[in-house]
Amino acid sequence: MEFYLKASLKTSADPAVGKEDIEKIMAEAEKTILAKGAPEGEGAKIKSWTLGDKSIDVELTSGRYVRVHDAAMRLKKAFAESLGKTHKIGIRGVESETFTITVPADRDLKNKNIPYVKSVDFKDGNLILALEVGEAEMRNQVPDRILTLIEDKLEQGDYGAKAEHWNLLWESADRPFPYTNDPTEDMLKEGWLKRGSSRGQWIHGPVTTRLFRVFEQIVFDEILVPLGYDEMIFPKMVMWDVWKHSGHAKGIYPEIYYVCPPKTRDPEYWEDVMDYYKVTHEVPVEMLKDKIGDPIGGMCYAQCPPSWGFFQGETIATESLPVLIFDRSGTSHRYESGGIHGIERVDEFHRIELVWLGTKEQVVETTQKLHERYMHIFNDLLDLKWRKAWVTPWFMAQEGIAGVAADEVTGTTDYEAPLPYRGSEGEWLEFQNVSINGEKYPNGFNVKSQSGEKLWSGCSGVGLERWTAVFLAQHGLDPENWPPEVQKRFGKMPKQVKFL
Numbered sequence: 001m002e003f004y005l006k007a008s009l010k011t012s013a014d015p016a017v018g019k020e021d022i023e024k025i026m027a028e029a030e031k032t033i034l035a036k037g038a039p040e041g042e043g044a045k046i047k048s049w050t051l052g053d054k055s056i057d058v059e060l061t062s063g064r065y066v067r068v069h070d071a072a073m074r075l076k077k078a079f080a081e082s083l084g085k086t087h088k089i090g091i092r093g094v095e096s097e098t099f100t101i102t103v104p105a106d107r108d109l110k111n112k113n114i115p116y117v118k119s120v121d122f123k124d125g126n127l128i129l130a131l132e133v134g135e136a137e138m139r140n141q142v143p144d145r146i147l148t149l150i151e152d153k154l155e156q157g158d159y160g161a162k163a164e165h166w167n168l169l170w171e172s173a174d175r176p177f178p179y180t181n182d183p184t185e186d187m188l189k190e191g192w193l194k195r196g197s198s199r200g201q202w203i204h205g206p207v208t209t210r211l212f213r214v215f216e217q218i219v220f221d222e223i224l225v226p227l228g229y230d231e232m233i234f235p236k237m238v239m240w241d242v243w244k245h246s247g248h249a250k251g252i253y254p255e256i257y258y259v260c261p262p263k264t265r266d267p268e269y270w271e272d273v274m275d276y277y278k279v280t281h282e283v284p285v286e287m288l289k290d291k292i293g294d295p296i297g298g299m300c301y302a303q304c305p306p307s308w309g310f311f312q313g314e315t316i317a318t319e320s321l322p323v324l325i326f327d328r329s330g331t332s333h334r335y336e337s338g339g340i341h342g343i344e345r346v347d348e349f350h351r352i353e354l355v356w357l358g359t360k361e362q363v364v365e366t367t368q369k370l371h372e373r374y375m376h377i378f379n380d381l382l383d384l385k386w387r388k389a390w391v392t393p394w395f396m397a398q399e400g401i402a403g404v405a406a407d408e409v410t411g412t413t414d415y416e417a418p419l420p421y422r423g424s425e426g427e428w429l430e431f432q433n434v435s436i437n438g439e440k441y442p443n444g445f446n447v448k449s450q451s452g453e454k455l456w457s458g459c460s461g462v463g464l465e466r467w468t469a470v471f472l473a474q475h476g477l478d479p480e481n482w483p484p485e486v487q488k489r490f491g492k493m494p495k496q497v498k499f500l
């Protein structure tokens with residue numbers, strides 16, 4: 001991998017008078033300023049240099065240490081000091097005439113439309129990127145981010161094949177499946193729910209709503225109350241800034257529902273739209289496009305990121321750790337891939353999101369306790385056939401990164417269950433997960449601990465549609481066949497609205 005930069009350091013006067021000083025700096029630079037911070041012999045190299053009538057023109061090459069743009073800044077500083085003192089010549093700025101990054105690659109890039117990249121050529125097993133950057137971009141590490149972007153793409157395969165990591169951790173004993181219908185079809189027949197007008201959206205009648213609340217009650221009784229979680233309300237419209245801190249801004253765009261404000265709330269501004277509708281009974285979507293502002297963010301997607309605004313920039317007292325909170329205040333929205341089927345994979349869903357933060361030990365211990373409580377719930381209360389698997393951490397998957405986390409403690413455990421109607425080879429459904437997210441969020445949101453110890457966090461998403469889909473797929477719709485702990489909480493079947 002090689003960086004190449006042909007730069008022109010603009011001088012305030014003809015630099016010829018300082019030729020001796022410049023020669024001295026150029027002669028020593030590779031051993032001094034251009035070597036600092038690099039392993040032996042891996043600093044930046046001066047390929048050539050000449051003096052213009054108001055510039056010092058230099059060709060630099062480097063590997064990944066003392067990169068050419070950093071080398072140019074170091075030369076600028078050295079010239080400014082030496083020429084400034086002795087000859088009152090200042091360095092006005094650094095201009096890059098040619099800036100290329102050459103990276104070994106086994107294939108060309110699909111997307112060549114990268115900021116500050118003029119061209120991408122794939123030749124003789126290398127990607128050669130020509131950059132168009134100014135001094136500000138060179139100072140602001142833009143070339144470094146471009147290199148990282150390319151290396152990530154080459155490593156991950158250009159998006160597409162996100163090889164999901166999956167390792168079985170535990171599986172419950174088999175149990176008979178007396179019911180093998182598709183519960184969504186039977187629920188539709190029973191009138192328990194109806195499709196909403198939006199893609200992947202359902203309107204839940206009294207029965208499924210009651211079932212959601214029964215599962216929620218079980219989470220309260222078995223986890224939130226005994227383990228001391230406090231309820232909070234996390235925002236449900238998520239601004240770009242939150243997703244920049246959480247990392248979602250790296251890869252969330254294909255799957256969010258965007259939020260745009262009106263450009264103004266002045267009714268006159270909207271009169272033509274209203275008149276258009278009143279006359280045509282059609283909503284003039286084209287007209288709306290010009291009247292709404294840019295997307296300010298999106299609807300709730302991962303549910304926990306906005307909670308970090310509560311802790312951002314704070315130092316948490318030792319006595320408050322571990323913080324154990326949860327949110328169930330609203331919906332999550334995802335523009336899921338096609339083939340939205342049943343209630344198991346929807347665009348609008350309801351989740352209880354548990355978040356815990358503390359020292360690494362506290363987070364690991366809290367996570368362990370959660371796994372024990374879930375084990376009890378799924379074995380003894382919901383009486384499910386289910387399993388747990390160690391998978392690519394959800395926060396990596398949501399940034400388009402495959403593989404597993406750096407250390408073996410950080411990561412996501414998916415809880416999955418078979419849906420009998422899918423058949424014995426049918427794909428199991430992830431109905432919730434538990435994750436240790438390491439330092440990611442406290443770092444991302446700059447949250448410190450009184451003791452100065454690094455804070456860790458974890459989160460667990462309990463999908464109520466998913467619990468319901470798994471539970472009904474395995475137990476059927478007749479409460480008579482449900483486990484007593486669910487029947488007890490469910491009570492009498494709510495009266496159904498009768499349609500004629």
Ligand SMILES: Nc1ncnc2c1ncn2[C@@H]1O[C@H](COS(=O)(=O)NC(=O)[C@@H](N)CO)[C@@H](O)[C@H]1O
Binds near residue numbers: 302334336345431
């Ligand atoms: N499209 C969907 N439909 C229904 N439930 C979903 C959908 N997407 C996610 N969920 C539920 O939300 C849970 C967590 O989602 S996740 O993306 O895996 N993880 C996260 O977002 C973490 N922040 C924990 O919530 C899933 O296990 C599932 O129960």
Ligand SMILES: [Zn+2]
Binds near residue numbers: 353460
């Ligand atoms: Zn989460």
